[in-house]
Amino acid sequence: MPQTTDFAITGGGIVGLATALDLQSRHPTARITLLEKEPRPALHQTGRNSGVIHAGVYYAPGSLKARFCALGVQASHDFCAEHGIPTQNCGKLIVATNEAELTRMATLESRARANGIKIERLSAKEAQTLEPNISSTGALLSPTTGIVDFGLVAQKMAEIFTSRGGDILLNTRVTGGNEAPQSVTLHTGQGTLSAGKAVFCAGLHADRLARSFGADIAFRIIPFRGDYFAIKNQPDDLVQHLIYPVPDPERPFLGVHLTRKMNGGFTVGPSAVLAGAREGYGKFNLNAADLASALTYPGFWKLLAKNAASAVDELSASLLKSLYLKKVQKYCPRITLDDLAPYKSGVRAQAVAENGKIIDDFLFAQTRHSLHVCNAPSPAATSAIPIGRYIADQLLDAG
Ligand SMILES: Cc1cc2nc3c(=O)[nH]c(=O)nc-3n(C[C@H](O)[C@H](O)[C@H](O)COP(=O)(O)OP(=O)(O)OC[C@H]3O[C@@H](n4cnc5c(N)ncnc54)[C@H](O)[C@@H]3O)c2cc1C
Numbered sequence: 001m002p003q004t005t006d007f008a009i010t011g012g013g014i015v016g017l018a019t020a021l022d023l024q025s026r027h028p029t030a031r032i033t034l035l036e037k038e039p040r041p042a043l044h045q046t047g048r049n050s051g052v053i054h055a056g057v058y059y060a061p062g063s064l065k066a067r068f069c070a071l072g073v074q075a076s077h078d079f080c081a082e083h084g085i086p087t088q089n090c091g092k093l094i095v096a097t098n099e100a101e102l103t104r105m106a107t108l109e110s111r112a113r114a115n116g117i118k119i120e121r122l123s124a125k126e127a128q129t130l131e132p133n134i135s136s137t138g139a140l141l142s143p144t145t146g147i148v149d150f151g152l153v154a155q156k157m158a159e160i161f162t163s164r165g166g167d168i169l170l171n172t173r174v175t176g177g178n179e180a181p182q183s184v185t186l187h188t189g190q191g192t193l194s195a196g197k198a199v200f201c202a203g204l205h206a207d208r209l210a211r212s213f214g215a216d217i218a219f220r221i222i223p224f225r226g227d228y229f230a231i232k233n234q235p236d237d238l239v240q241h242l243i244y245p246v247p248d249p250e251r252p253f254l255g256v257h258l259t260r261k262m263n264g265g266f267t268v269g270p271s272a273v274l275a276g277a278r279e280g281y282g283k284f285n286l287n288a289a290d291l292a293s294a295l296t297y298p299g300f301w302k303l304l305a306k307n308a309a310s311a312v313d314e315l316s317a318s319l320l321k322s323l324y325l326k327k328v329q330k331y332c333p334r335i336t337l338d339d340l341a342p343y344k345s346g347v348r349a350q351a352v353a354e355n356g357k358i359i360d361d362f363l364f365a366q367t368r369h370s371l372h373v374c375n376a377p378s379p380a381a382t383s384a385i386p387i388g389r390y391i392a393d394q395l396l397d398a399g
Helices: 015-024 064-083 099-114 124-130 150-163 203-212 288-295 300-307 308-319 319-327 384-397
Strands: 002-009 032-035 092-096 121-123 138-140 167-169 174-179 184-188 192-201 219-225 229-231 242-245 257-260 264-269 339-344 345-355 361-365 370-375
Touching: 002 015, 002 150, 002 184, 002 219, 015 032, 015 150, 015 384, 032 192, 032 203, 064 150, 064 384, 092 099, 092 203, 099 138, 121 124, 124 138, 150 167, 192 203, 192 384, 203 219, 203 345, 219 288, 219 300, 300 308, 308 319, 319 339, 345 370, 361 384, 370 384
Parallel strands: 002 032, 002 192, 032 167, 092 242, 192 370
Antiparallel strands: 092 138, 121 138, 174 184, 184 192, 219 345, 229 264, 229 339, 242 257, 257 264, 361 370
């Protein structure tokens, strides 16, 4: 454990690693230290997601999400091509299954166009020709959506960072610290580190670290577990594209989608239920402090009150596989209960404001020598490289 460093980065997910690489490329001789509490990088959100390189269809024009996602698609493909990480540009169909969804689909199409994203509207017949196993009343085709294993991307980033002289301290949890006039002190389970500047990319623990370093924040991380199933017994050509439902604007997440995987096969998911632990991947994993943090937060109850129907629907589908199946059968009727096999879950770190609103955009907070990544939900894996660049800009601009 070094006693001093120029830059300390907490969190070895894709955002922390992309930030480390960006700082290193600007300051090749600086000492840069990344601290990760787990024995390996990318064990949480980065290693447990849908693996979709999002094109940028959904995000509010002008938002950081829209900006970084558009840049992130190209940056992710370039990084993967340069370092031999396989990607597939399989494209995505967003399928409507009734009149109401067709209307919402038109709104989504306008949004994609406002974001400068390639999008094509398909009739039911055209969608059926493209995907014979999918039933719809119409669809949007996003040809620039792709897939990758973000865990592999993060591992490669870690390799490059260490090969260029960066330090990664594994099994090192940052427990707190404080800002001094000229530096930041980080307390860890292994000792104390003094850094010129610090960046915190702690995902599911972002609020705790931000608060303990004195950042002025008005949100809490609420962990939403997303369960997936692997699809078995179906042909390899079940679908050629990723298949997404039209998102319901009343619900915070994109809905259960059918995703092609880089190593073959398909998954469906993720659902969205309150997780009993911030890093609890099983249905019955509980952590008293994590659960209390959600249940004592007025923002959580306000969110629940506004979304009671969808919360009940998600919870029921999480407990009853037959209800989960219905969400998939809406657009892929040939999938049956026997086809759904267990698959690893993920937990989303979602910042929720005190008034119960989901904080939709990426959010950052700065203190004198530190920058905290407060909200980096999907598409932050797609957007990690431009997010890293933005963080480095902010940190270095601050002196
Ligand atoms: C179910 C699901 C599906 C998703 N699908 C997609 C998708 O298809 N496409 C997409 O672009 N995005 C997707 N996302 C979002 C994406 O995975 C995340 O936005 C991204 O991985 C965030 O990266 P991160 O580095 O901020 O967080 P993480 O990957 O969670 O990394 C945070 C790291 O910080 C470490 N840490 C935390 N506290 C401490 C501490 N005190 N000391 C030391 N280390 C600490 C953790 O151990 C962890 O390794 C999905 C997310 C989920 C959960």
